[in-house]
Amino acid sequence: MIGQRIKEIRNNNNLTQEELADGIISRTYLSLIEKGSVHPSTNVLIKLSERLNCSVNDFMQEVSHFRYNDVEILREIAYYEQKMEQGDYSSLHYFIEKEYEEVEQIPAPDSGRVHLLYAKYFKHTGDRRKLRVHIDRALELLSTVSINQAYIDAVILKVELLGEEDSYEASLDLLEDTLYTILRFSDFDLGVIRILFEVAQCYHKAGEYFTSSRFVARIKKHSRMLNIDYRKDELSLLEGKNLAMLGKAEALEAMVSESGFPVMQLLDSYAKYRNGNIREAEKRFKSLGTDVEMIRQDEVLSNIHKELEKRLGSI
Structure with missing residues (x-):
C-alpha cells in the first residue's frame, strides 16, 4: 500500500510523522495515510516525495494495482455528510484534499455526493464560482439514478443560487421537473414536501402570491397525511405573507393569532390595522420585539x- 511505502521511506530518512507532515498536512492525516485508512491526493504525494527526496513513483512501486475502495469512500462520504448536517465544516478540507472527484472508478452517484459536499462547503466559504461548478456537476451525476435525498439537496442548493440571481423561471423549471419526476415514480414523502416548499417560496419571491398560497395549502395537506410539521414556523410565515399581499386581512388575523413565531407579531399588527382595530394594531406594533434588521432583509x-411605521408611528 502507498501508506506502508511512505512509512518505510520516512523511517529510512529518520523522520518522525510530525517532521514529514509539517507544513503539508496534519500529523493525524499522515498517520491515517500510513495506516491505509485514506488515500492522499496527487498534490500531497508530490509534496511528501520532495521532503523525502524521492519520486512519486517510489511510492507506487509496491502498489501499482491500487484500486478505489468503495467501502472506504462511502464511509467517508457518510461521515462528512453527517458533519455538515451538524453545521461542522471545520474538517472538510481534509476530504477535499484527497481529490476523490478525480478517481475514475467511483460510480456516478457516489461522485455526485462528493461534488455535493464540495458545493455545500464552498457555499459556506462564500466561493460562488466553485459552488456553481460543483453543484452543476453534482446534479449531472446524481441524475443518473432515481431521485433520492442527495439529489433533492442538490436541487434546493441550486435553487438557492438561482434565487440570489432572481432567476425564478429557471428555479421553477428545475423544481417542477423534479417534483413531477418524484410524483411519477414514488409515493408522497418528505422529499415531495421539501420540493413543494421551495416552489412555494419561489413563487412568493416572484410576486405570484396566489400560486404560492396554493402550494402552501398543498404542503399543509400532505404534512397532515405524513403526520409531520415540516419547517412549521417558516411555512406559517410564508402563508401569512401571502395572505397579507392578497389583502386577506381577516384570514391573516385568525392565522397569526395561533402562532408563537415572534415575527408574526408584525403581521398581526398589520392584520389588525387593515381590519380597523387601530388601537390594538398600534399596541402590537410598538411592542414589536423582533429584530428589525431581520425584517428589513x-x-x-x-x-x-x-x-405601519408611517401610519401608526405618529399616533
Whole structure:
C-alpha cells in the first residue's frame, strides 16, 4: 500500500510523522495515510516525495494495482455528510484534499455526493464560482439514478443560487421537473414536501402570491397525511405573507393569532390595522420585539413595516 511505502521511506530518512507532515498536512492525516485508512491526493504525494527526496513513483512501486475502495469512500462520504448536517465544516478540507472527484472508478452517484459536499462547503466559504461548478456537476451525476435525498439537496442548493440571481423561471423549471419526476415514480414523502416548499417560496419571491398560497395549502395537506410539521414556523410565515399581499386581512388575523413565531407579531399588527382595530394594531406594533434588521432583509415584511411605521408611528 502507498501508506506502508511512505512509512518505510520516512523511517529510512529518520523522520518522525510530525517532521514529514509539517507544513503539508496534519500529523493525524499522515498517520491515517500510513495506516491505509485514506488515500492522499496527487498534490500531497508530490509534496511528501520532495521532503523525502524521492519520486512519486517510489511510492507506487509496491502498489501499482491500487484500486478505489468503495467501502472506504462511502464511509467517508457518510461521515462528512453527517458533519455538515451538524453545521461542522471545520474538517472538510481534509476530504477535499484527497481529490476523490478525480478517481475514475467511483460510480456516478457516489461522485455526485462528493461534488455535493464540495458545493455545500464552498457555499459556506462564500466561493460562488466553485459552488456553481460543483453543484452543476453534482446534479449531472446524481441524475443518473432515481431521485433520492442527495439529489433533492442538490436541487434546493441550486435553487438557492438561482434565487440570489432572481432567476425564478429557471428555479421553477428545475423544481417542477423534479417534483413531477418524484410524483411519477414514488409515493408522497418528505422529499415531495421539501420540493413543494421551495416552489412555494419561489413563487412568493416572484410576486405570484396566489400560486404560492396554493402550494402552501398543498404542503399543509400532505404534512397532515405524513403526520409531520415540516419547517412549521417558516411555512406559517410564508402563508401569512401571502395572505397579507392578497389583502386577506381577516384570514391573516385568525392565522397569526395561533402562532408563537415572534415575527408574526408584525403581521398581526398589520392584520389588525387593515381590519380597523387601530388601537390594538398600534399596541402590537410598538411592542414589536423582533429584530428589525431581520425584517428589513425580507422585501414583503420590510414594506409592511414601513407602512405601519408611517401610519401608526405618529399616533
